[in-house]
Amino acid sequence: MKRLWIENGIFVTMDDNRPVLKGHMVVEGDTILYLSEEAPDPLPEGAERINGQGLVFMPGLVNTHGHAAMSLLRGYSDDQSLQVWLEQKMWPMEAKFTDDDARWGTSLAVAEMLKSGTTSFVDMYDRMHIVAEVVEQSGIRGVLTRGVIGLCPPDVQTSKLNEAKQFVRDWNGQAEGRITAMLSPHAPYTCPPDYIARIVEAAHELDVPLHTHMSESAAEVAQNVKDYGCRPVEHLDKLGFFTRPSLLAHAVHLNDEEIALLAERGAAVSHNPVSNLKLASGIARVPDLLKAGITVSLGTDSAASNNNLDLFDEVRLSALIHKGISGDPTAIPAWEALKMATTYGAKAIWQEKRLGMLKEGMKADFIALNVEQPHFYPQTDMVSHLVYSGSGRDVLHVWIDGKQVVKNGECLLLDEARIRHEAQQCFERLLSS
Amino acid sequence: MKRLWIENGIFVTMDDNRPVLKGHMVVEGDTILYLSEEAPDPLPEGAERINGQGLVFMPGLVNTHGHAAMSLLRGYSDDQSLQVWLEQKMWPMEAKFTDDDARWGTSLAVAEMLKSGTTSFVDMYDRMHIVAEVVEQSGIRGVLTRGVIGLCPPDVQTSKLNEAKQFVRDWNGQAEGRITAMLSPHAPYTCPPDYIARIVEAAHELDVPLHTHMSESAAEVAQNVKDYGCRPVEHLDKLGFFTRPSLLAHAVHLNDEEIALLAERGAAVSHNPVSNLKLASGIARVPDLLKAGITVSLGTDSAASNNNLDLFDEVRLSALIHKGISGDPTAIPAWEALKMATTYGAKAIWQEKRLGMLKEGMKADFIALNVEQPHFYPQTDMVSHLVYSGSGRDVLHVWIDGKQVVKNGECLLLDEARIRHEAQQCFERLLSS
Numbered sequence: 001m002k003r004l005w006i007e008n009g010i011f012v013t014m015d016d017n018r019p020v021l022k023g024h025m026v027v028e029g030d031t032i033l034y035l036s037e038e039a040p041d042p043l044p045e046g047a048e049r050i051n052g053q054g055l056v057f058m059p060g061l062v063n064t065h066g067h068a069a070m071s072l073l074r075g076y077s078d079d080q081s082l083q084v085w086l087e088q089k090m091w092p093m094e095a096k097f098t099d100d101d102a103r104w105g106t107s108l109a110v111a112e113m114l115k116s117g118t119t120s121f122v123d124m125y126d127r128m129h130i131v132a133e134v135v136e137q138s139g140i141r142g143v144l145t146r147g148v149i150g151l152c153p154p155d156v157q158t159s160k161l162n163e164a165k166q167f168v169r170d171w172n173g174q175a176e177g178r179i180t181a182m183l184s185p186h187a188p189y190t191c192p193p194d195y196i197a198r199i200v201e202a203a204h205e206l207d208v209p210l211h212t213h214m215s216e217s218a219a220e221v222a223q224n225v226k227d228y229g230c231r232p233v234e235h236l237d238k239l240g241f242f243t244r245p246s247l248l249a250h251a252v253h254l255n256d257e258e259i260a261l262l263a264e265r266g267a268a269v270s271h272n273p274v275s276n277l278k279l280a281s282g283i284a285r286v287p288d289l290l291k292a293g294i295t296v297s298l299g300t301d302s303a304a305s306n307n308n309l310d311l312f313d314e315v316r317l318s319a320l321i322h323k324g325i326s327g328d329p330t331a332i333p334a335w336e337a338l339k340m341a342t343t344y345g346a347k348a349i350w351q352e353k354r355l356g357m358l359k360e361g362m363k364a365d366f367i368a369l370n371v372e373q374p375h376f377y378p379q380t381d382m383v384s385h386l387v388y389s390g391s392g393r394d395v396l397h398v399w400i401d402g403k404q405v406v407k408n409g410e411c412l413l414l415d416e417a418r419i420r421h422e423a424q425q426c427f428e429r430l431l432s433s
Numbered sequence: 434m435k436r437l438w439i440e441n442g443i444f445v446t447m448d449d450n451r452p453v454l455k456g457h458m459v460v461e462g463d464t465i466l467y468l469s470e471e472a473p474d475p476l477p478e479g480a481e482r483i484n485g486q487g488l489v490f491m492p493g494l495v496n497t498h499g500h501a502a503m504s505l506l507r508g509y510s511d512d513q514s515l516q517v518w519l520e521q522k523m524w525p526m527e528a529k530f531t532d533d534d535a536r537w538g539t540s541l542a543v544a545e546m547l548k549s550g551t552t553s554f555v556d557m558y559d560r561m562h563i564v565a566e567v568v569e570q571s572g573i574r575g576v577l578t579r580g581v582i583g584l585c586p587p588d589v590q591t592s593k594l595n596e597a598k599q600f601v602r603d604w605n606g607q608a609e610g611r612i613t614a615m616l617s618p619h620a621p622y623t624c625p626p627d628y629i630a631r632i633v634e635a636a637h638e639l640d641v642p643l644h645t646h647m648s649e650s651a652a653e654v655a656q657n658v659k660d661y662g663c664r665p666v667e668h669l670d671k672l673g674f675f676t677r678p679s680l681l682a683h684a685v686h687l688n689d690e691e692i693a694l695l696a697e698r699g700a701a702v703s704h705n706p707v708s709n710l711k712l713a714s715g716i717a718r719v720p721d722l723l724k725a726g727i728t729v730s731l732g733t734d735s736a737a738s739n740n741n742l743d744l745f746d747e748v749r750l751s752a753l754i755h756k757g758i759s760g761d762p763t764a765i766p767a768w769e770a771l772k773m774a775t776t777y778g779a780k781a782i783w784q785e786k787r788l789g790m791l792k793e794g795m796k797a798d799f800i801a802l803n804v805e806q807p808h809f810y811p812q813t814d815m816v817s818h819l820v821y822s823g824s825g826r827d828v829l830h831v832w833i834d835g836k837q838v839v840k841n842g843e844c845l846l847l848d849e850a851r852i853r854h855e856a857q858q859c860f861e862r863l864l865s866s
Contacts, residue, residue: 074810075817079752079766112807277757278821280764307821308808316746319512321754324710331713333512374545375741377507377853378860384508388711388740393826420810427811 001029003044004364004402009052010371011035012382013358014059014342019335020382025057027364030176030401035358054372056382058338059356060119060365060398061311062345064143065211065249065270065299067125068109068134069102070094072427073304082217082279090304096430102127104422106134109309111414114140116310116392117367119400120345120355122247122270122299124184124211128167136175139405139413141365143349144171145182145211148199150191157195161202168206176401180208180349182247187213188232189220193239200240209245209350212236215258216250217281233258242267247348249299250275251289252282259285259292268295268348271340273317275301286322287331297348298340310392315341319387334387364402369394434462436477437797437835442485443804444468445815446791447492447775452768453815458490460797463609463834468791487805489815491771492789493552493798493831494744495778497576498644498682498703498732500558501542501567502535503527505860506737515650515712523737529863535560537855539567542742544847547573549743549825550800552833553778553788555680555703555732557617557644561600569608572838572846574798576782577604578615578644581632583624590628594635601639609834613641613782615680620646621665622653626672633673642678642783645669648691649683650714666691675700680781682732683708684722685715692718692725701728701781704773706750708734719755720764730781731773743825748774752820767820797835802827 004027011021013035023037026044034040070090077089097105102125113121119140123131124147135142146164150157164183172181183203185191191199203210215221215232224232233254236242242265251269254262262269271284289296298314300306319337323329346356354363371379375389398406405412437460444454446468459467459477467473503523510522530538535558546554552573556564557580568575579597583590597616605614616636618624624632636643648654648665657665666687669675675698684702687695695702704717722729731747733739752770756762779789787796804812808822831839838845 071807072811074808074822075814078814078817078821079756079763081762085762108807108810115807274753277753278762280756280760280762282760283757303808303822307817310808310824313749317750317753320707320710320750323512323713324716327713327715329514329518329711329713330512372853374504374541374548374849374853375507375736375743377541378505378857380860381508381511384511384740388511389507389736391743391824391826393824416807420805420807424811427813 002402003028003047004050005040005044005047006050006052006057007039009368010056010382011358012056012058012338012386014339015357015359025358027399027402030364030403032358032360032362032364035360054370055368055396056371056386057358057366057368058386059342059358060367060400061117061341062297062349062356063113063118063121063300063309063311064247064297064345064348065122065124065272065301066109066309067302068121068123068131069097069105069125069127070302070304071109071112071309072101072105072423072430074307076304078307082281085279085305093430096433099127099130101426101430102130103134104419104426106131107138107414107419108423109303110134110138110140111411111416111419112309114138114398114406114411115395115409116312117369117395117398118309118311119365119367119398120349120351122211122349129170132171132174132179135179137413138411139400139403141178141400143180143182145184147184147186148191149186150195161198165202165206168208172208178401182209182211184211187220188235189223193228193235196236196239196241200244203244209247210241211247212241212249214248214251215253216276218253221253231255231258233261237261237265245350249301250281250284252276252284254285259288259294263292263294268297270299270348271296271318272299272301273314273321275305279305283321283325286318287326290336295344295347296340297345311341312390312392315387334384337387338383365400367395368397370396435835436461436480437483438473438477438480439483439485439490440472442801443489443815444791445489445491445771445819447772448790448792458791460832460835463797465791465793465795465797468793487803488801488829489804489819490791490799490801491819492775492791493800493833494550494774495730495782495789496546496551496554496733496742496744497680497730497778497781498555498557498705498734499542499742500735501554501556501564502530502538502558502560503735503737504542504545504742505534505538505856505863507740509737511740515714518712518738526863529866532560532563534859534863535563536567537852537859539564540571540847540852541856542736543567543571543573544844544849544852545742547571547831547839547844548828548842549745550802550828550831551742551744552798552800552831553782553784555644555782562603565604565607565612568612570846571844572833572836574611574833576613576615578617580617580619581624582619583628594631598635598639601641605641611834615642615644617644620653621668622656626661626668629669629672629674633677636677642680643674644680645674645682647681647684648686649709651686654686664688664691666694670694670698678783683714683717685709685717687718692721692727696725696727701730703732703781704729704751705732705734706747706754708738712738716754716758719751720759723769728777728780729773730778744774745823745825748820767817770820771816798833800828801830803829
């Protein structure tokens with residue numbers, strides 16, 4: 001089995017027992033075999049040796065909410081109200097999407113994510129078999145789900161749900177296990193209650209988790225109360241949503257009772273601070289969520305509302321914004337913010353036993369950042385530097401399942417020049433058609 | 434005179450009359466001679482030709498508040514209350530600073546700023562002759578001021594003020610005009626009123642502007658009211674502060690009357706969103722300041738409270754945070770955020786007639802970003818991409834006064850490897866001494 005021996009690196013492990021260590025890591029196949037300050041003894045025979053000097057190694061980041069193909073709409077509509085953005089800009093363009101657009105938009109997003117250190121991503125969209133193919137090709141890890149909007153006749157609802165279920169059957173566990181699948185009602189305000197109940201039932205049948213947008217804006221919470229007589233958390237709870245492992249995107253507008261109920265039900269949250277600010281949705285109560293014991297992970301949302309997929313941006317903003325809002329400079333310390341993108345991210349996608357930490361026995365999903373740059377000096381607290389000074393652009397190398405997928409900042413399994421070219425062509429065609 | 438001809442570039446000019454153009458720019462000596470969609474006719478003889486393909490050119494950024502030497506304390510204390518951070522961490526370390534520490538800390542900061550596209554920076558600290566020497570060497574433009582704290586006996590006050598005045602006499606206009614100087618009482622809460630009045634008088638005498646920290650935290654505003662019976666803006670106004678051109682760092686806690694008075698007096702503000710969030714100081718009322726007609730520029734503050742000096746971070750955060758706070762997704766559009774780092778920045782340092790815009794007759798301070806990367810695709814709205822996706826790490830080349838100071842991401846006039854090494858040595862000495 002292929003072996004990799006990293007010598008003399010700094011390892012930010014995300015393991016509370018030894019957060020940072022300077023030393024050696026050995027990978028065998030897709031697994032971390034050894035991690036220690038001491039050189040391995042005996043030295044691993046026939047291993048590819050990597051000089052870790054000047055590099056910081058850490059677990060690959062986990063992006064727990066997004067819509068990759070929408071990268072095609074990056075910068076197409078900014079600084080607009082949510083309604084104009086969505087109804088006048090996004091939806092009409094998305095309605096014109098073809099398989100080609102899905103392929104190149106997703107490829108563009110995956111290239112951006114890999115190069116900036118994201119090794120696992122959640123994707124909710126349609127044409128998911130195309131997303132799965134891009135995952136297969138690129139070497140990234142994907143938690144994929146066909147998001148369904150239920151504002152349509154019953155037969156269309158059924159056909160969408162069948163498509164979502166078929167995707168799970170076809171792709172769950174594929175790409176050497178790098179693909180896992182979920183089911184997703186798009187949101188409580190875009191799916192009638194009985195449709196949500198049917199999706200929950202299907203998730204039981206297929207034994208997969210659930211993902212949805214929830215309480216992103218104050219307006220949708222008010223609408224939920226008006227339509228169903230309760231707020232979204234209670235509404236979803238009544239529909240049995242939380243009887244499945246579940247991941248909630250946004251969760252900006254929650255009251256204390258909702259937070260307590262989510263904690264009790266064990267639901268995880270994907271905090272999307274940049275998107276929530278950009279669309280003026282508000283700021284999630286992350287310190288309260290964490291205090292309640294809820295798993296809070298980080299997501300970029302799509303490049304159409306962010307407008308980038310660099311998860312380091314979300315980490316930094318998470319560490320900064322909750323201090324400023326609460327008036328407490330100790331809120332969300334650097335270590336906690338970095339956990340949201342790694343160990344908590346892994347937990348939010350139910351893979352904390354194999355992802356999110358550099359530790360013997362874990363999957364070899366890890367990244368290396370070039371810290372021989374002024375913004376990482378003096379080399380004092382590397383965790384602080386990664387959070388407050390680091391960027392996806394500092395990532396030089398990326399390995400997933402022990403296999404290198406980014407080397408010196410370039411994707412090894414994707415043709416980046418072609419992706420840029422095709423994405424540009426797709427956008428221009430969408431614009432003019 | 435040396436000529437430079439950039440062919441086929443995308444130019445984000447920051448000029449409202451033609452925000453973005455694809456074409457040609459010719460520089461002669463330190464000045465922009467020509468900028469147009471058409472190739473120059475006749476072609477400039479003997480010019481250095483630069484292929485602009487795949488690059489976006491824009492004015493160099495203006496960082497209007499910071500303390501460069503404090504880069505030595507990057508990551509030394511995070512996630513602490515302001516008092517612990519300042520009194521237990523910063524001040525004891527700064528008290529041990531030597532000339533060497535000032536030199537290498539400042540060099541580290543200047544290298545980071547240049548590489549990330551900042552071509553002009555404001556610096557308030559002590560040992561300013563050393564900062565001036567680093568400015569001279571590195572090719573950057575500096576607006577420098579010896580910040581004075583007046584909580585000391587009268588003779589020490591006088592000696593500090595004399596030092597600050599001597600610095601102005603020695604260095605204002607030096608380094609081929611790249612250095613300008615100011616006077617700076619550190620803050621209303623660290624300088625007795627009569628001392629501030631003396632500094633204002635000295636600024637008149639030397640004909641230089643004034644810079645100070647003001648209303649960074651709610652506590653200092655309350656203290657001002659308690660000590661002097663009025664809020665900081667009125668207090669400074671009574672002391673004649675605004676009879677000089679003035680630049681106020683932070684200005685987080687302002688009421689409507691203060692905003693109106695600042696607008697009337699023509700004072701400029703340096704908005705430091707990252708530092709204000711990190712120290713939990715709060716969020717400045719930037720949309721209100723702009724609406725009142727106040728010049729709002731951007732500053733990083735020091736790397737000890739940020740912890741990086743990439744002004745693109747401040748641009749993006751300015752475009753994002755005021756949307757999220759106000760609930761208005763149209764607040765601080767991308768173009769306005771980018772102006773804060775360029776044209777408004779230039780105005781805040783009283784150099785808008787020569788800096789902050791790509792236009793014939795302006796100084797040739799400009800930067801080139803590599804946009805052949807996924808996060809700049811599809812290439813739709815480049816202003817949006819720079820603000821919401823751009824980073825200082827995307828900067829490839831930097832010119833100041835028409836002279837290239839960064840090429841392919843490396844400083845040409847600074848020895849970066851030595852600076853990193855010396856900064857590390859300085860920090861370790863400070864820590865152990």
